[in-house]
Amino acid sequence: MSAVYVAVCLSELAIGSLLVIRLTLGPTTSDRLVALNTLATQSTLAVLFFAAFAQRTIYLDISLWLCSFSYLATIVWSRYLERGLL
């Protein structure tokens, strides 16, 4: 089963690396935010499956952290885009 886990981890990373194109090209800041949000989701899954592959529970905290804090980053950025620094 661990071979399956590392294959999933690598393919999530490969799928996420396609998003770097949108992250660099993106005409507006919001396009970059969409790409960044999706990249955070993909890397959450990649870290989770890497934790299952390596049988290390310490990496699970990283995936939970990524999942919850990327959301906060998106909320804060959209607040900033909507009404400025306040």
Add this chain to the structure above:
Amino acid sequence: MTESIVIALLVTGLAFSLSGVVGILRMPDLYTRIQCSSKTITMGALPTLVALVVAEGPISVFGSRALIVAFLLVVVNPLSSHALARAAYKAGIPMWEGAVVDEPADRRRLAKASIEEDDDVLGH
């Protein structure tokens, strides 16, 4: 048996993730990209997490964390996409020129027209 279920779920999830990312790359404007990012990516992440739960068992260390991540994704992804789309619309980011419906703008135009009508009635 378990292994084949896990692999089927993983293939489904990865296919949805790949199609979501291709959508984000190829869609013509921001709002359609947000649609790909919220729906298709969540649908791609959930079967992958369910596969980990099926493989490890729901009360194991990894399976329980996968359930927590799935819950967070379901709650949080629509919220952040909604906030982002709202902020982008208010900041005036244009839609694709082939877009056919813009309901807030229609409503604003209607409200403006009715106010002008009232002014005409009051003025004369």
